[in-house]
Amino acid sequence: MAGVYVHIPFCKSRCIYCDFFSTTSLPLREKYVEMLCHEIKIRSQGLSAEERRIETIYLGGGTPSQLSIEQLRRIFDAVFDCFQVSEEAEITMEVNPDDVNATYLQGLKQLPVNRLSFGIQTFNDERLRFIRRRHTAQEAINVVHDCQAAGYRNISIDLMFGFPGETLEEWQSDIETALSLNVQHISAYSLMYEEGTALTRMLEAGEIEEIDEELSLQMYGTLVERLKKAGFEHYEISNFARPDRRSRHNSSYWHGIPYFGFGAGAHSYDGHARTWNANDLLIYIEGVETGSLATEGETLSMEQKYDECVMVGLRTCEGVDLQHIESVFGKQYLSYLLENAQPHLDSGKLCIEQNWMHLTEKGIYTSNDIISDLMRV
Ligand code: SF4
Incomplete structure (x- = not known):
């Protein structure tokens, strides 16, 4: 953690x-x-x-x-x-x-x-x-x-x-x-x-x-x-x-590193699943007091993990590590990413350097559209 x-x-x-x-x-x-x-x-x-x-x-x-x-x-x-x-x-x-x-x-x-x-x-x-x-x-x-x-x-x-x-x-x-x-x-x-x-x-x-x-x-x-x-x-x-x-x-x-979230409405992530406390103060207080903390959660599917990895990666200046995509998600996901990125690579909004894909200065302005083109879910 x-x-x-x-x-x-x-x-x-x-x-x-x-x-x-x-x-x-x-x-x-x-x-x-x-x-x-x-x-x-x-x-x-x-x-x-x-x-x-x-x-x-x-x-x-x-x-x-x-x-x-x-x-x-x-x-x-x-x-x-x-x-x-x-x-x-x-x-x-x-x-x-x-x-x-x-x-x-x-x-x-x-x-x-x-x-x-x-x-x-x-x-x-x-x-x-x-x-x-x-x-x-x-x-x-x-x-x-x-x-x-x-x-x-x-x-x-x-x-x-x-x-x-x-x-x-x-x-x-x-x-x-x-x-x-x-x-x-x-x-x-x-x-x-x-x-x-x-x-x-x-x-x-x-x-x-x-x-x-x-x-x-x-x-x-x-x-x-x-x-x-x-x-x-x-x-x-x-x-x-x-x-x-x-x-x-x-x-x-x-970078997808796990974290604990404490308090009402706080989210936690253990690398596979995301959980979150009720975002209601009274429900939170009662839950802790009675030993039955109100939480919800979801285990991320492979597709959700891929989406998150690409989405948060592309927001950073380093971008997405293509080798990581291949080793964690497999060749099929890497091909999907490269195929969908191609129009943006051609237009100069994305680029690949030393096997990392990142937004260019031109691409940053339309980052939301580009990222959504690369999503699976
Ligand atoms: S209402 Fe509170 S949490 Fe929201 S922006 Fe203002 S200070 Fe921040």
Whole structure:
């Protein structure tokens, strides 16, 4: 086993675009932490020494920084008691800028966290209010500086582009502000209209308009070009890192490495099967308390494994190892892949180098279509 993911589903308020599993039922935090520690203990019982070896821990949400330092400490204690965490482990915590003050930061420093991931999204205050984030641009900038001053040398920020009415110049300004922060990692996603979100309801009611696709592609192109010029490695479609600062935890997902997921709605993968806890806080709490954790799962068929391997592989700069496809899935799968990739190889959107197939710069813009052409299911 290589990674532990811990889901903290609490948010002070809901952002209008969000379809992650999260809740504003903050009074349940204490009970949740108690159950989470219990789940970690129960599920780690009976694991072999090899299975207990952990290289990465990731606290995601929701908003992990909605927990107190004492609650976070208890979660880390449970993980460290139940697993053998490598001395070089990457330990990431997602943090919302408005949760961190000097006292909280002092507390954070006492925890084993060595990588912080800030959900900043944009440095435009009007847009931050529009998506209902609770911080301002200046607060986000200050908190990153404070964390750097406190000694954090591995900081990631999340950005979004393609807001209704956003111009290319405004997005360029966000990129420049992000670069001026001297962070080690940047994730950037185009704004998505997910079903059931307040944002999508606004779109459907005609209150806002999606930006056009051409502009969205231009924004993405500008991002890639500017971050590469600034020395970032574009190692996954939406992720950029300074040398040696890739997210090791997320990279392990992309390379099919097993992980444990703890907490409501968290997914786990053992290399063959995927299981997930109920994404309902009360059902989760009751399940752990009564010793009958509500989980669902599926054993991946060969075709699903192939699909996943190709899909996540092609999102990374290395691409898909063709030798791996042949040795794990057989010649028939390799032929299927090569046959379906041929039109994209011919058009220069895919290429093969040293037996690895990857998207070219041209192909990245239509990656979803290309990837879906190579799927089996
Ligand atoms: S803080 Fe994150 S998880 Fe919570 S509502 Fe906003 S985007 Fe969703």
